[in-house]
Amino acid sequence: MDFLSLFITDFVMQLRSPTLAFLIGGMLIAALGSELVIPESICTIIVFMLLMKIGLTGGIAIRNSSLTEMVLPMIFAIMVGILVVFIARFTLAKLPKVKVVDAIATGGLFGAVSGSTMAAGLTVLEEQNIQYEAWAGALYPFMDIPALVAAIVVANIYLNKKKRKEAAYSMAQPVAAGSMAQPVAAGDYPDQKGYPSNRQEYLSQQQGDGENRVKIWPIIEESLRGSALSAMLLGLALGLFTRPESVYEGFYDPAFRGLLSILMLVMGMEAWSRIGELRKVAQWYVVYSVIAPFAHGLLAFGLGLIAHYTTGFSLGGVVILAVIAASSSDISGPPTLRAGIPSANPSAYIGASTAVGTPIAIGVCIPFFVGLAQAIGGLPPTP
């Protein structure tokens, strides 16, 4: 069977898998104006249970396996998380009508990971009977946190540079500078760059310097404290250090697919309802949100293949690495970014991620990367 036909057959067939079908169904009924509402508290507990299950799976898996095989995929996950931010900085941010801080924040959100998208990816792999390392879900924080940290650091460095330039500019033209509330006192040295001409400016510069030294640890701490990551890491710890097999096998594992189907429905409806937000921001966000999941996923897929051929990382694991790279954060990312880059416009990054990025990642990228892995591995698609 040739590569292309194998890939296409598989792609189409996956759209009928329950996970993707519920996502598309959610978009459909939202488009048709359905009044169906899944209560907020139900979505919260579903996300908790999915991430707890992924954490438990990972913890139990790590307990029973060697950590060394995790090293290379972990490093690749960190790399992808950071690279995605720089990709946004040097592509999206350069486009017309796109503010640089908004672009960096969007890059951070697309580098961060969506637990729901990852859960969908794991489920589709199981539905297609493709093997993967049970600890693969534990790669989540290794891509998620570096992306958010990188975005906040890059944004602050940019904002600081901009401020300095403006300050320098205003100092060079002290008379014209209408932004300076107090008239410059006699004896100032406008030719002496960077030197504060008065107390006010000195203070703002100090603050600027303060912002420049972005503290990385509080960002990491805030990410870890977020409800999504703390549920997953608690699961990981419980899986590692205790014996949760009875609740795992009797509760978290069997409920996983069903709960995911409800969440997919909600995400489909949510994506449709967020489309309106995109009209308010530059059209380039839509273009970015369509291309980015593929670009990031392919980058991770390529790195994953290196691990596949060198350390025997499974093709299923490569798909998971690609899927978490393709995903964009929906729960933990937005609040962290809002706190870290307050000057960025949330409707730019949230609209792009929820309305376009996530449906593309789940509905198109998951089948695409699964198909790619099956075509590379020569695996026939399961009917």
Next chain:
Amino acid sequence: MDFLSLFITDFVMQLRSPTLAFLIGGMLIAALGSELVIPESICTIIVFMLLMKIGLTGGIAIRNSSLTEMVLPMIFAIMVGILVVFIARFTLAKLPKVKVVDAIATGGLFGAVSGSTMAAGLTVLEEQNIQYEAWAGALYPFMDIPALVAAIVVANIYLNKKKRKEAAYSMAQPVAAGSMAQPVAAGDYPDQKGYPSNRQEYLSQQQGDGENRVKIWPIIEESLRGSALSAMLLGLALGLFTRPESVYEGFYDPAFRGLLSILMLVMGMEAWSRIGELRKVAQWYVVYSVIAPFAHGLLAFGLGLIAHYTTGFSLGGVVILAVIAASSSDISGPPTLRAGIPSANPSAYIGASTAVGTPIAIGVCIPFFVGLAQAIGGLPPTP
């Protein structure tokens, strides 16, 4: 074993089935003043899961069977839905102290279908090991929508006729008509019936005509968009066009009975707490609510038997047709009726349905029709 003893034994035994026992239990603890509360969001998700499961069952069943055997039961479902409204129009509406619009709205609600009652019916059939067509749940919208449409159309035709009569009456006695704000100008023709005597009346008559042409499609559309029907139809579509068997068998199907037991408890408590509302309306609503579920159910049972003897529709299927006819809508019906017949008094139709109609339909009609089917089919009741 003779018909009556078979019927009575079976009836009593069914009251101990979990589904009915939880309903009675709910009424009991509400009567005893229990402070137990099941959160609203839990009820919402339970109703969603039950209707999604019924939809999936139907969709998977239709995919694997021929549509032709569905035709006759479908037609009967539509007939019953419409007939129920006319029965209310020519019985309940004629009773003293009962407003005609309230009676028509009540008829619409009793013609419409309760997903929970249907779920209870399906579960009792399974508990009694009685076979039924898996697509039988899909008859729901074919009775539900015609009933709501018929009620709204009939109510508007009535209101319009009434208005015309009043207008004609006020024109016949133009001087006495205190309701006319502007004195009638000279040169009016009170003998010329229906002709607008002044601009104001002309406008109101135009509006009346506008109301007379009740648009049917928006009512259907609103019914389909309601949370109950859209969950069920989405399930139907997913069952038909995708492969949801894994989540169906691993999640929606096994959780069905348990979730239903919680919902039955809530409905029992709700029924008890709504009894107070009935005191505010005419006592005839109580009489109607007791008799109507039997009358409608027997009508549907009779039509179902025709399908049984002609096209081989199962006796279990006949029971389901009778149960959905006996049921009255609790979720989707009220808002549609409130929007479609705003002049009707909601506490008349909601009180009658929730406090009396539903408990009678579930607690008495389900065992009654199951017993009837077992007695007709000569099936021994399962212990």
Next chain:
Amino acid sequence: MDFLSLFITDFVMQLRSPTLAFLIGGMLIAALGSELVIPESICTIIVFMLLMKIGLTGGIAIRNSSLTEMVLPMIFAIMVGILVVFIARFTLAKLPKVKVVDAIATGGLFGAVSGSTMAAGLTVLEEQNIQYEAWAGALYPFMDIPALVAAIVVANIYLNKKKRKEAAYSMAQPVAAGSMAQPVAAGDYPDQKGYPSNRQEYLSQQQGDGENRVKIWPIIEESLRGSALSAMLLGLALGLFTRPESVYEGFYDPAFRGLLSILMLVMGMEAWSRIGELRKVAQWYVVYSVIAPFAHGLLAFGLGLIAHYTTGFSLGGVVILAVIAASSSDISGPPTLRAGIPSANPSAYIGASTAVGTPIAIGVCIPFFVGLAQAIGGLPPTP
């Protein structure tokens, strides 16, 4: 194998059981500042399902067994419930800076039973493969209600005595009594103890007498109507009189451990967040909350052993009796006490119970009593 080593091995191993591990995990992530929140409505339905399951288990068990073997454990449960209140009255209440009413209310709460703690105890017994009577969970109300009734009665008797003393004191020094608004009229008899000197005092004394005659039935009624007990008793009734086996085996039983794990997590987080409340009250509450679960548990364990050696009550049953004695009420107790002893300070008894009593009871007493039973019975701990 000697007693102590058997006991210690078992104690440590149980901390890795999912039930206790989730409790400790909850405290841990709360201490680390996690933003994880389990919605209120989810906790409500989990508690309902756990108590419904315990009730159903008990009801089905009682239906299939003789009631006579329940008599002795029931009497012991009632005894422990009442004794715990008197222990608090004569220990905690005597300590410095501790108000007597607060101490009695705290005793009532520690005598009352926590459904979640009992559920955790039952689950740990199952995890350790220790047999117990299926009706043991039905001992709950026999300890819970007597404790609450005793606390309210004892508190009211105390308050009434105090009032009389104060009244007597104020009458003995009528001139100095600034609290008396009206000046005492001439002709009063201060030597005539207990005789009302004026109308105002007479009225207050009448009220005092009214309070003295504490009505016991309304307290019992309120306890039974509480959401926790009414869910459990409904389950008991359904188990006894109907046939709920299908929903029990397909829904309530399999979901039990998983739902409990979520609740344990919530209780761990709640315990941590309540620690702050303890700073506001006397330190003796902390000392009491640490010692009381052991003292009450050991008392019940001792009585349980009498039943074990005389009527063959299982060692697992003895552990359950000890665990419900060690537990302190978290749901039904506080509102009943607040209504029954309005002058007691809720942050004294709720803080002591939730922040210290419950974690000690679940995390330390359950492993302790299980270990004790295994050491006594010579049962090897299950790995």
